[in-house]
Amino acid sequence: MVSPPFIYALLLLAAPMGAILLFSFWTQDFLTLDTTLTLNNYREFVEEPLYGVLLQRSLIIAAMVTLVTVVLAFPIAYFVSFHVAPERKSLWLFLITIPFWTSYLVRVFLWKVILGFNGVLNSGLLGLGLIDEPLTFILYNANAVVITLAHAFAPFAILPIFVALERIDRSLLEAGQDLGESRLMTFWRVTLPLATPGIVAAVLIVFIPTIGDYVTPRLVGGPNGLMIANMIQTQFLKLNNAPMGAALAVIAMVSVSVIALVFVWLNRKWLRVKQ
Amino acid sequence: MTPIITLTGVQKYYGDYHALRDVDLTINEGEFFSLLGPSGCGKTTLLRTIAGFENASDGVVMLGGADMAGVPPNKRPTNMVFQSYAIFPHLNVAENVAFGLRRRSDLSKQAKADLVDEALDMVGLQGFGGRAAHALSGGQRQRVALARALILKPKVLLLDEPLSALDKKMREQMQAELRRLQRQVGITFILVTHDQEEALIMSDRIAVMFDGRIAQVADPQTLYRRPVNRQVADFIGVMNFLPATSTASEDGVDVQIAGFGAASVASEQCPGGMPTGDASVGIRPEMMTLLFDGQPSEGAVAIGTVAERYYYGDMTYYEVEFEGVSEPVTLSMKNLVGRPVLERGDAARVAWDPRALVVFEA
Numbered sequence: 001m002v003s004p005p006f007i008y009a010l011l012l013l014a015a016p017m018g019a020i021l022l023f024s025f026w027t028q029d030f031l032t033l034d035t036t037l038t039l040n041n042y043r044e045f046v047e048e049p050l051y052g053v054l055l056q057r058s059l060i061i062a063a064m065v066t067l068v069t070v071v072l073a074f075p076i077a078y079f080v081s082f083h084v085a086p087e088r089k090s091l092w093l094f095l096i097t098i099p100f101w102t103s104y105l106v107r108v109f110l111w112k113v114i115l116g117f118n119g120v121l122n123s124g125l126l127g128l129g130l131i132d133e134p135l136t137f138i139l140y141n142a143n144a145v146v147i148t149l150a151h152a153f154a155p156f157a158i159l160p161i162f163v164a165l166e167r168i169d170r171s172l173l174e175a176g177q178d179l180g181e182s183r184l185m186t187f188w189r190v191t192l193p194l195a196t197p198g199i200v201a202a203v204l205i206v207f208i209p210t211i212g213d214y215v216t217p218r219l220v221g222g223p224n225g226l227m228i229a230n231m232i233q234t235q236f237l238k239l240n241n242a243p244m245g246a247a248l249a250v251i252a253m254v255s256v257s258v259i260a261l262v263f264v265w266l267n268r269k270w271l272r273v274k275q
Numbered sequence: 276m277t278p279i280i281t282l283t284g285v286q287k288y289y290g291d292y293h294a295l296r297d298v299d300l301t302i303n304e305g306e307f308f309s310l311l312g313p314s315g316c317g318k319t320t321l322l323r324t325i326a327g328f329e330n331a332s333d334g335v336v337m338l339g340g341a342d343m344a345g346v347p348p349n350k351r352p353t354n355m356v357f358q359s360y361a362i363f364p365h366l367n368v369a370e371n372v373a374f375g376l377r378r379r380s381d382l383s384k385q386a387k388a389d390l391v392d393e394a395l396d397m398v399g400l401q402g403f404g405g406r407a408a409h410a411l412s413g414g415q416r417q418r419v420a421l422a423r424a425l426i427l428k429p430k431v432l433l434l435d436e437p438l439s440a441l442d443k444k445m446r447e448q449m450q451a452e453l454r455r456l457q458r459q460v461g462i463t464f465i466l467v468t469h470d471q472e473e474a475l476i477m478s479d480r481i482a483v484m485f486d487g488r489i490a491q492v493a494d495p496q497t498l499y500r501r502p503v504n505r506q507v508a509d510f511i512g513v514m515n516f517l518p519a520t521s522t523a524s525e526d527g528v529d530v531q532i533a534g535f536g537a538a539s540v541a542s543e544q545c546p547g548g549m550p551t552g553d554a555s556v557g558i559r560p561e562m563m564t565l566l567f568d569g570q571p572s573e574g575a576v577a578i579g580t581v582a583e584r585y586y587y588g589d590m591t592y593y594e595v596e597f598e599g600v601s602e603p604v605t606l607s608m609k610n611l612v613g614r615p616v617l618e619r620g621d622a623a624r625v626a627w628d629p630r631a632l633v634v635f636e637a
Contacts, residue, residue: 175355179423
């Protein structure tokens with residue numbers, strides 16, 4: 001029982017989660033913590049519409065980020081798996097991970113530079129005469145958050161899809177054609193179903209951390225791009241209301257878990273991912 | 276005999292590598308045809324060229340009277356059983372078998388299900404339809420692959436080393452079953468194999484390939500008894516080669532064989548042409564007999580020394596050395612009740628028959 005992995009799990013996973021859960025049932029009484037167990041924080045979540053709006057926006061942004069990321073990642077993973085010579089594949093994967101060499105924060109700031117009013121994109125498009133005035137819908141709103149996060153999470157989506165595609169026995173694709181299907185139908189009936197484990201993994205890997213992202217909405221989101229994590233931070237550090245922050249964190253975690261489980265279940269049932 | 280496949284001057288290059296060299300071949304309707312050769316000889320490339328997975332660099336591939344140039348695999352009247360069987364892991368047995376029926380809009384759902392049942396019946400997998408692909412043994416996977424191909428009633432069924440992944444017992448069972456299936460459905464089977472025994476057992480005709488070339492096309496008996504050159508003779512079974520000199524005679528050649536003596540050989544025993552001067556005489560191990568204890572012989576006898584003996588249970592193989600022959604000669608004797616066994620160093624009297632000889636260019 002008291003093996004090192006167990007202690008590790010207890011200290012680094014269970015204890016912080018337990019602490020957050022416990023905090024969420026306490027209340028902040030000005031400067032002191034009131035440790036009577038109560039559902040007041042959860043009641044406040046229901047009664048105060050702002051929290052719900054933020055959570056909903058977080059879910060929508062995370063869903064959009066996931067959609068954009070996975071849809072863009074699939075062709076890249078497919079290209080590397082099917083059209084890059086075997087001895088070049090690791091080089092390609094290496095190149096795909098290069099953005100990770102710089103800090104996350106720096107990458108977010110770079111997107112500010114690219115998407116800004118006088119940014120690279122706007123001056124480029126103005127210079128080419130494609131637009132008359134700078135585009136403003138690309139920074140300090142939800143779109144900017146989606147773009148930035150989709151870029152940040154691209155490798156996380158590419159890699160699991162790539163692995164799933166690599167595992168497909170190529171003779172299965174030949175068999176599909178041999179049995180009378182065109183390349184396109186073979187892709188639809190053989191490649192895609194066999195790639196679903198990778199796609200499901202990519203969706204979860206991108207969706208779950210995106211909901212709780214805090215830096216990106218803070219830097220490029222503007223007032224309408226703020227997400228639930230920003231509110232949690234505000235509760236903890238600005239409003240000195242750790243119990244409310246903890247309750248929001250628990251609500252966010254539960255929402256993510258439920259959505260992820262429903263997604264996996266739907267997948268099992270309708271897309272029949274068989275291992 | 277109507278030809279179903281005609282290959283004329285087919286060439287295949289991969290960069291500088293010449294995989295198929297000027298292949299001419301005719302395969303008939305309803306024939307069980309084998310492409311036999313060592314790995315890398317081009318037999319799989321040839322099969323894939325017929326299936327449409329490879330395009331011939333040059334030459335003409337005719338299938339059922341139509342030129343197949345530019346015709347993709349899904350539009351060819353062929354179906355393939357892959358070496359790995361290529362069973363779709365995300366589909367169960369019935370869905371695998373029904374895969375190719377999707378486009379048959381003329382069939383109702385029930386008709387398709389009936390066809391699937393019929394196909395599974397044919398390969399001995401009744402009631403396996405709901406089984407998951409990963410829950411199948413090697414032999415069952417192969418049967419699914421067969422059913423999946425045969426359900427489409429192709430003109431030609433292509434089999435790429437289908438038995439190489441099975442253990443010996445299973446392989447022998449499947450050999451018999453494939454033969455039976457082929458007779459039952461009556462369509463042309465083309466089998467790629469590197470196993471000469473398998474090719475001999477199953478085929479109506481065999482093409483032996485080396486280095487991208489077809490060396491010989493013949494029925495199993497002819498191939499075994501009258502190989503056209505030493506390479507083919509060596510690949511099909513075991514053959515001893517003895518140095519000899521050859522002179523033309525009335526209807527064949529007279530040969531003087533090192534260690535064995537003189538013999539007259541008919542022209543049909545020179546399938547690769549009648550050599551004059553230096554020649555090589557081939558004889559199979561089972562075509563020679565050891566004579567024990569002064570046993571008389573009506574035919575020719577050669578005297579040698581037993582160099583090695585190998586006991587196989589049903590057979591004993593001897594390596595016998597003869598004067599003037601550098602390589603020991605292998606011969607085999609059935610182990611019968613009361614038949615003695617010679618030891619190393621014993622003198623060996625070997626009876627042989629000139630009719631069993633095959634004469635090659637040296």
